[in-house]
Amino acid sequence: MTSEEWESLCDGCGRCCLVKLEDEDEGEIHLTRLSCRLLHVRSCRCSRYHERFSLMPDCIEITQEKIAQIKWLPVSCGYRRVQEGRDLAWWHPLVSGDPETVHQAGISVRSFAMSEARVKEENYARYIIDDFEPA
Numbered sequence: 001m002t003s004e005e006w007e008s009l010c011d012g013c014g015r016c017c018l019v020k021l022e023d024e025d026e027g028e029i030h031l032t033r034l035s036c037r038l039l040h041v042r043s044c045r046c047s048r049y050h051e052r053f054s055l056m057p058d059c060i061e062i063t064q065e066k067i068a069q070i071k072w073l074p075v076s077c078g079y080r081r082v083q084e085g086r087d088l089a090w091w092h093p094l095v096s097g098d099p100e101t102v103h104q105a106g107i108s109v110r111s112f113a114m115s116e117a118r119v120k121e122e123n124y125a126r127y128i129i130d131d132f133e134p135a
Contacts, residue, residue, distance in 0.1 A: 006064060009078040011092045011102045014044035014109040016062065019116050020072060021124060029072050032127040035113040044108045076107055 019034040038056060040047045052059045062070060067083045074080070078088055088095050091105035103110045119127065 001064065006079075008094060009082055009088075011076075011078045011088075011107070012044050012099055013074075013076065013102050013107050014039055014041070014113065015074050015077065015107075016060075017044075017046070018109060018113060019124060019127075021128065030125075030128045031072065032124060033109075033113055033129050034116040034119060034124060034127045035109060037115055037117040039109075039113070039115070041113050041115060042110060044103070044110055 014035060017036040017039040019032045019036065021030045021032060022028070023030065035041055036046075036056060036059070038046050038048050038052055038059075046052055048055055053061065060066075060070065062073070062079050064083075067073075067079050070080075076089060078092055078094075081088055089105075089107075090096065091101040091107060093099045093102065102108050114127075116124070
């Protein structure tokens with residue numbers, strides 16, 4: 001798969017851009033409803049996509065080689081679905097032909113997340129959620 005084909009598997013949900021907190025004692029990853037400060041929540045797109053790794057050192061590149069080790073990706077993620085041998089969902093832009101279906105289906109963080117830029121880091125734990133999977 002070419003880099004361009006791989007990139008096209010991104011459904012534009014923004015879930016991978018939610019801030020995750022690691023429990024240092026247990027090693028557990030906790031998901032929050034806070035998004036990376038670079039995510040434009042309304043569009044669910046990175047505002048500085050080509051600079052994201054230099055601007056946000058904890059930003060993780062989702063590659064074909066790393067995908068199996070990234071356990072926090074949601075089951076709805078196009079990258080994860082393909083890696084697991086599943087088809088893309090009906091709302092995925094490559095299937096529907098419309099980048100809005102991911103939002104219409106309630107899969108994206110558009111109406112859910114808020115930027116971490118609006119919250120003091122010491123308060124991040126207040127925004128931990130149990131899960132964010134579609135029904």
